Amino acid sequence: MVERFAKVAIVGLPNAGKSTLLNTLVGEKLAATSQMPQTTRGRILGVVNRGEVQLAFLDTPGFHLPQHALNRRMVEHLEAALEEADLLLWVVDAGGFLGPGERSLAKRLAGLGKPVILALNKLDTVSRGRLMERAVAHKDLVPGLEIVPLAAKTGQNLDPLWTLLSRGAGQGPWLFDADLFTDQTERQLATEFIREKVLRKTREEVPHGVAVRVARWIEEGQDYPEDLPPGGVLIEGEVLVERASHRKILLGQGGEMIRDIRQSAQRELRKLLQRPVRLELFVKVDEGWRDRPDRLDRLGL
Ligand SMILES: Nc1nc2c(ncn2[C@@H]2O[C@H](COP(=O)(O)OP(=O)(O)OP(=O)(O)O)[C@@H](O)[C@H]2O)c(=O)[nH]1
Numbered sequence: 001m002v003e004r005f006a007k008v009a010i011v012g013l014p015n016a017g018k019s020t021l022l023n024t025l026v027g028e029k030l031a032a033t034s035q036m037p038q039t040t041r042g043r044i045l046g047v048v049n050r051g052e053v054q055l056a057f058l059d060t061p062g063f064h065l066p067q068h069a070l071n072r073r074m075v076e077h078l079e080a081a082l083e084e085a086d087l088l089l090w091v092v093d094a095g096g097f098l099g100p101g102e103r104s105l106a107k108r109l110a111g112l113g114k115p116v117i118l119a120l121n122k123l124d125t126v127s128r129g130r131l132m133e134r135a136v137a138h139k140d141l142v143p144g145l146e147i148v149p150l151a152a153k154t155g156q157n158l159d160p161l162w163t164l165l166s167r168g169a170g171q172g173p174w175l176f177d178a179d180l181f182t183d184q185t186e187r188q189l190a191t192e193f194i195r196e197k198v199l200r201k202t203r204e205e206v207p208h209g210v211a212v213r214v215a216r217w218i219e220e221g222q223d224y225p226e227d228l229p230p231g232g233v234l235i236e237g238e239v240l241v242e243r244a245s246h247r248k249i250l251l252g253q254g255g256e257m258i259r260d261i262r263q264s265a266q267r268e269l270r271k272l273l274q275r276p277v278r279l280e281l282f283v284k285v286d287e288g289w290r291d292r293p294d295r296l297d298r299l300g301l
């Protein structure tokens with residue numbers, strides 16, 4: 001078998017549906033998705049093997065003007081993926097408008113001189129006419145642009161995308177073992193899933209100032225809970241917020257909000273880890289963490 005390989009950076013504005021597309025393409029949940037822009041904060045690898053082709057997808061943070069140290073790092077992750085990739089998969093929300101942010105990203109992509117595929121995402125939310133309008137508006141922004149309308153969420157019309165991606169893979173050995181589908185550790189996935197639940201329950205400025213850290217991961221020994229079946233894991237997560245008022249919001253009336261978050265995250269972690277999981281969450285205030293490089297290092301951001 002002649003092996004073929006491509007690294008594909010999934011890029012676009014915040015909220016375009018990049019992480020949803022990554023999860024759908026890989027067939028595993030790897031990245032948090034939410035209605036909040038700037039959900040993804042780092043680069044997430046997802047590997048798919050199809051016939052002789054291996055595709056290594058890199059999900060990236062949405063393209064935006066950074067205002068905090070955290071956001072500068074997010075944009076750096078995006079830049080690194082753009083440099084590293086062989087192919088660029090540009091995701092656009094077909095229901096939106098072509099604004100200055102999108103134009104400026106298009107310029108950046110065109111400047112790289114790499115093949116670009118435009119995924120006109122959220123096909124399920126727009127009319128055919130609207131889809132055509134979007135395709136026409138984007139067509140000339142990047143030379144040689146290939147365009148595929150699709151719905152990442154429902155998996156609609158992915159076949160033409162697979163065809164274009166396979167065609168774009170060059171000859172070359174696979175970079176990853178055939179049975180590896182991500183480089184994310186269980187802890188990183190747990191962190192991501194807990195944060196997703198927080199983002200989905202909170203509003204406005206609260207979610208942007210939230211970070212999650214797994215403080216303890218206990219599989220056996222002294223602190224292993226007596227009432228948790230053997231072979232399980234106790235995960236202690238720290239949820240950092242920027243202000244005391246945000247902590248109050250996150251806890252909710254009588255602790256109702258954090259209980260909700262804990263329960264839904266615990267359910268998801270059981271699915272992920274395929275064993276008994278007890279999740280405990282502690283909400284802590286860490287003022288201005290988003291602008292403190294030491295904090296960002298510690299959080300692996
Ligand atoms: N209706 C519809 N919604 C979608 C589709 N794809 C993604 N979404 C929704 O769009 C929102 C944003 O999706 P994400 O995958 O988190 O977007 P993203 O581009 O990764 O966003 P950032 O990480 O913030 O840059 C979520 O609420 C998704 O459920 C789609 O095909 N159809």
Ligand SMILES: [Mg+2]
Pocket residue numbers: 018019020031032033039040060061062
């Ligand atoms: Mg994302």
